[in-house]
Amino acid sequence: MxxxxxxxxxxxxxxxxxxxxxxxxxxxxxxxxxxxxxxxxxxxxxxxxxxxxxxxxxxxxxxxxxxxxxxxxxxELVIQEVKIKIINTTKTKVELLSIHETEDKLSEDLRSLLTKDLETVYGNKELIKKIIENKTVKLNDKNFRLKVKEMYFYTTTQITLELKYEDD
Missing domain, CATH: 1.20.5 (Single alpha-helices involved in coiled-coils or other helix-helix interfaces)
Structure with missing residues (x-):
């Protein structure tokens, strides 16, 4: 090829x-x-x-x-509101109106916490607890003591209380 x-x-x-x-x-x-x-x-x-x-x-x-x-x-956070809640009303058989009035009275007593610095209030939590627990509340002709169950600190401070007979 x-x-x-x-x-x-x-x-x-x-x-x-x-x-x-x-x-x-x-x-x-x-x-x-x-x-x-x-x-x-x-x-x-x-x-x-x-x-x-x-x-x-x-x-x-x-x-x-x-x-x-x-x-x-x-x-810079400050306390803007204080909420009080009382529990244990069924054991003590107290009227709800009396409980509500007591919650309002305690809220008025703790009004001085409003507009306070959150750190300051949290630092004084033991003092607040003692102030609440040393109060004697008279409901239905019986004396009761308040015991702090829970405390939450933020712009809205929530305090949960328990009613106990003063004898206990």
Whole structure:
């Protein structure tokens, strides 16, 4: 088998030379286009990295500032309301109206806690407990003592009390 002698004909020589030159030119165009596209993408990635680092720095700064503001606000919390709840009314068989009046009276006695700093009131919780437990309440011609079951301190202070006969 023999290869035909096309290399001797000038028209075929021009065709093959054109193919080679066209291949080289197309390869150069491809390299140029790929290089510019790659350069644009690398530039875009670099800009995005810079934006991400700036946003991370801003986010960390804002988070620190947010934590600091929360801490300051928490330090400035004050008592806005005092709620008293008396339980154990079924064992003592006391009227609900008398219980409600006693709760109102105790709320009035503890009115001095309003607008006080939360830390100060929490620091004096034993004093508040002693003040409440040393009171004797007269309901239905019987004397009762109050015992503190639970105390929750926040902007609304909740105190749960239990009625006990003074004899106990």
């Amino acid at each position: 023999r290869i035909p002698p096309f290399y001797r004909l000038p028209s075929w020589q021009r065709f093959f030379a054109g193919m080679v030159v066209g291949g080289i030119i197309s390869w150069m165009i491809f390299l140029f286009m790929f290089g510019t596209m790659h350069e644009k993408q690398a530039l875009k990635i670099e800009e995005q990295k810079n934006d991400i680092s700036k946003l991370k720095n801003t986010l960390s700064y804002l988070q620190e500032e947010y934590k600091q503001l929360n801490q300051e606000n928490e330090n």
